[in-house]
Amino acid sequence: IANVVQLIATSLSTQLLDRLGRRPLILAGNLSIGILNVVLGVVFMALHYWKWEDGFPIGMALILVFNIIFGLTLGPVVWLYIPEIVTQKIVPLATATYWCGCSICVIVAPIVTNSMDTPFAVFIFLGLYLLVVFGPNYFLVVETKGLTADKLIKSLKSNEKQPLYNHLYIK
DSSP: OHHHHHHHHHHHHHHHHHHHOHHHHHHHHHHHHHHHHHHHHHHHHHHHHSOOTTHHHHHHHHHHHHHHHHHHTHHHHHHHHHHHHSOTTTHHHHHHHHHHHHHHHHHHHHHHHHHHTSSHHHHHHHHHHHHHHHHHHHHHOOOOTTOOHHHHHHHHHHOTTOTHHHHHTOO
């Protein structure tokens, strides 16, 4: 059910991309998924340590909400955003780095969950991580909607508030 919900949300994300752009979706996904993960961690902690059995349906509903938000925001948008902000030379490295991060989450999460007999630590860690990186993301993520590569490069070069881009992305 969760995967079907995420598939539907992902298919709707293209309409949001056209209307809102990449930056708002990345930032909204980053912040909302961070908060949601912390809340999920607390729910699963309550289920495990305080035997809050009524919390199970709440936890499952929150996981569906997570899948909807992820499918509308970070899931598809990052794949489109990476090649728009880095030079073609770096796209394979940037994509591989993203895949490695995803793989680490997929490999480590079940190990931690099984060792603790509950997933709360994984949710809380990832939620806090997303909340911490929201700050840098707020300042570093730029809007690329409607910009060609040339226009984006000119925009980044002329933006004195973000000199970091001149070193990371611009030849």
